[in-house]
Structures are given as C-alpha cells and as structure tokens.
Amino acid sequence: MTRSAHGEPAAADDAASRIASWQRRAGRHGLPWQHTRDPYRVWLSEIMLQQTQAATVVPYYERFLSLFPTVADLADAPQDAVLRAWAGLGYYARARNLHRCAQVLRDEHAGRFPGTAAELARLPGIGPSTAAAIAAFAYGERAPILDGNVRRVLARYFAVEGDPTAARTAQRLWEHARALIAAAPASLDMAAYTQGQMDLGATVCTRTRPDCARCPLAPDCRARIEGRQDELPTPRARRAQPLRHCWMLIAECEGRVLLERRPDTGVWGGLWTLPQFEDEAALEAVRAGLGEAGPPLALASIEHVFTHFRLRIQPLWLRVRDAAPAPADANQAWIFIGDLAAHGMPAPVARLLDGLYDGAPLLR
Numbered sequence: 001m002t003r004s005a006h007g008e009p010a011a012a013d014d015a016a017s018r019i020a021s022w023q024r025r026a027g028r029h030g031l032p033w034q035h036t037r038d039p040y041r042v043w044l045s046e047i048m049l050q051q052t053q054a055a056t057v058v059p060y061y062e063r064f065l066s067l068f069p070t071v072a073d074l075a076d077a078p079q080d081a082v083l084r085a086w087a088g089l090g091y092y093a094r095a096r097n098l099h100r101c102a103q104v105l106r107d108e109h110a111g112r113f114p115g116t117a118a119e120l121a122r123l124p125g126i127g128p129s130t131a132a133a134i135a136a137f138a139y140g141e142r143a144p145i146l147d148g149n150v151r152r153v154l155a156r157y158f159a160v161e162g163d164p165t166a167a168r169t170a171q172r173l174w175e176h177a178r179a180l181i182a183a184a185p186a187s188l189d190m191a192a193y194t195q196g197q198m199d200l201g202a203t204v205c206t207r208t209r210p211d212c213a214r215c216p217l218a219p220d221c222r223a224r225i226e227g228r229q230d231e232l233p234t235p236r237a238r239r240a241q242p243l244r245h246c247w248m249l250i251a252e253c254e255g256r257v258l259l260e261r262r263p264d265t266g267v268w269g270g271l272w273t274l275p276q277f278e279d280e281a282a283l284e285a286v287r288a289g290l291g292e293a294g295p296p297l298a299l300a301s302i303e304h305v306f307t308h309f310r311l312r313i314q315p316l317w318l319r320v321r322d323a324a325p326a327p328a329d330a331n332q333a334w335i336f337i338g339d340l341a342a343h344g345m346p347a348p349v350a351r352l353l354d355g356l357y358d359g360a361p362l363l364r
C-alpha cells in the first residue's frame with residue numbers, strides 16, 4: 001500500500017481506520033462525555049450537541065447530570081425542572097423529547113436503553129444518526145453516523161454535489177458512510193472512529209478554511225485534490241428570514257410578575273414567558289383587565305433569531321397599582337420576582353427580566 005506525506009495509507013479503502021487512529025493521536029479527549037460507555041450519558045450529550053457547540057454544552061451537561069444523575073431521575077422529574085435546566089440551550093423540543101424518552105424508557109424498557117441502533121431510533125427524539133452514535137459509543141456497534149459535521153466531511157471527501165440536507169444527497173452520503181465502515185477491518189475501534197468523524201468536522205474540516213494539512217483524509221480527498229473545498233458541500237439556497245414583531249408585557253404588582261406557560265407544542269413549548277401580543281388591540285384589552293396602572297414604559301426592543309424567522313420584541317413594563325387581579329388565563333400566574341429563577345424561560349425573556357430586576361440570574 002502506498003503511503004502519503006502524512007504517513008497515512010493513501011488508499012480510500014480504509015479511511016475509517018485512518019480517522020480512528022487520527023482521533024486517538026490528535027482528536028479531542030477532554031470532553032466530559034468522553035470515555036464513558038453509559039448510554040444515558042452518551043445520549044444526553046448527543047442530544048445537547050445537536051445544533052450546539054461542545055464548549056456551550058459542557059456546563060449544561062454537567063449541571064443536568066448533577067440534577068438528574070440517572071434516566072430514572074430524569075423520567076420522574078417535573079417537566080418544568082427539565083426545561084429550567086435546559087433554558088438557554090435553545091431548540092426546546094429537544095428537552096421535551098428528552099423527558100418523554102426517559103419516561104418511555106422507564107415505563108416500557110424497565111429503565112434501560114435498548115442495545116441496538118435500530119431499537120434506539122424508535123425512541124422519541126432519537127434520529128438515526130443519534131441512535132448510531134449512542135450504539136457506537138456505548139456498545140461498539142458498527143453503525144454509521146451522519147450529523148451536520150460528518151455530512152460536510154463526507155461531501156468533501158467524496159465530492160458529493162447537492163444540498164447535503166436534501167433527501168437525495170443525504171441518501172448518497174448515508175451510502176458512503178455505510179461503505180466506509182463496511183470497508184474497514186473488524187477490529188475498527190468504533191468509539192474512536194465515531195468521535196474522530198465528529199472531531200474532524202468540528203476542528204479540521206471546518207465550514208470555512210478547512211485545515212487539510214492536518215487531515216487524515218487529505219491524501220485521497222477529492223475536494224482537496226480538485227481544489228474545491230470552498231464549493232463543497234453545496235451551499236443551501238438561502239431564504240430571507242422574515243422579521244416578525246410583537247409586544248411583551250411585563251406586568252408587575254406587589255413584587256410579582258405576570259407570566260404565562262406556553263402550550264407543550266410550538267415555539268418555546270412548555271416554557272414560561274411574558275404575555276405576548278401581535279396586535280395593539282389585544283394588548284390594550286389585557287391592560288384594561290389589569291385595573292389601575294401607570295402608563296406603560298417602553299424598554300429597549302430586543303431581537304431573537306429562530307430557525308425560520310427573526311422576532312423583534314418590544315417590551316412594555318407596567319406597574320399595576322391595584323391588588324393583583326386573578327389571571328385571565330389558566331396558564332397565567334403571578335410569580336414573585338424572587339421565584340422567577342425557578343421557572344424555565346426562553347433565553348431572551350430570562351435576559352430581559354434579569355436586566356430589569358438585577359436579581360439572581362434567571363439564565364444559568
């Protein structure tokens with residue numbers, strides 16, 4: 001077998017072993033979820049790492065584990081406590097699914113994780129790539145992963161054209177991911193290989209300026225050979241993100257603030273937020289129902305970016321002079337300012353109230 005200047009075999013037939021040995025030599029080793037075969041810890045880290053960078057995940061992961069050390073603790077916890085521990089990580093459907101999955105494991109699997117990627121993928125919130133990562137790390141199963149980072153690496157290595165999130169392109173990438181494992185020897189260290197792909201995508205084959213000189217795939221990477229690293233993967237057609245506007249009412253009375261709990265599905269599902277209005281008439285109706293109050297004070301507007309739109313929030317601060325009226329909605333409650341931190345809130349709302357009341361941080 002020929003050898004490249006990198007000292008790695010130059011043939012494409014064992015790229016998986018090259019990635020595994022590169023990971024052992026030069027990959028990341030200090031992340032708190034590494035070096036465990038506990039499927040609970042692996043699962044938790046994999047869910048948190050979806051759409052979130054490792055450095056951001058570390059403190060959340062450690063706090064989550066201290067609050068819910070086992071899958072049974074997580075299953076038995078109130079949803080509010082789970083959302084509270086998640087607040088600030090975004091994409092809250094992940095937290096709701098995490099909680100639901102723990103309950104399914106408790107109720108239908110005697111509190112144990114199933115032992116194969118195929119069975120894991122039937123659980124709430126666990127897609128095929130996450131299931132494969134859990135099975136590879138916890139059980140050494142020869143299951144391929146295809147998260148965002150790996151899509152980028154494979155699209156470059158094999159010069160796969162097309163939006164990597166489009167079904168047809170994704171299917172081709174899955175085929176390549178399966179073929180890499182099939183071509184590797186039975187002795188392939190699946191934990192190192194799986195971690196290696198993630199590390200390559202996060203630290204070497206980055207979105208801009210991939211560092212091909214450090215890459216174990218460089219000798220036969222088609223994008224590098226053809227000088228097409230900047231073209232691959234094919235960029236997604238960008239749609240303009242619409243800007244939406246709303247008001248949020250910070251109604252304060254006798255040291256309490258009116259909050260409302262969102263329905264379990266949809267944006268910020270299950271979290272506590274401020275009453276939100278898209279039109280002035282609805283806002284006025286609620287203000288009128290709050291009784292005697294001073295004029296609302298408009299605070300600086302804030303903008304929050306969701307996946308498909310941006311939301312410009314105009315906060316209005318209103319001090320209610322009468323005794324706090326009963327909330328008009330069963331999902332609303334007057335919460336003492338000192339107790340706000342015990343309620344899971346979306347990051348922009350927590351920051352807003354943090355700035356206003358300068359108390360215990362609402363966003364940890």
Ligand code: SF4
Binds near residue numbers: 153157204206212222
């Ligand atoms: S050689 Fe360069 S472009 Fe190819 S996989 Fe490695 S870092 Fe990415």
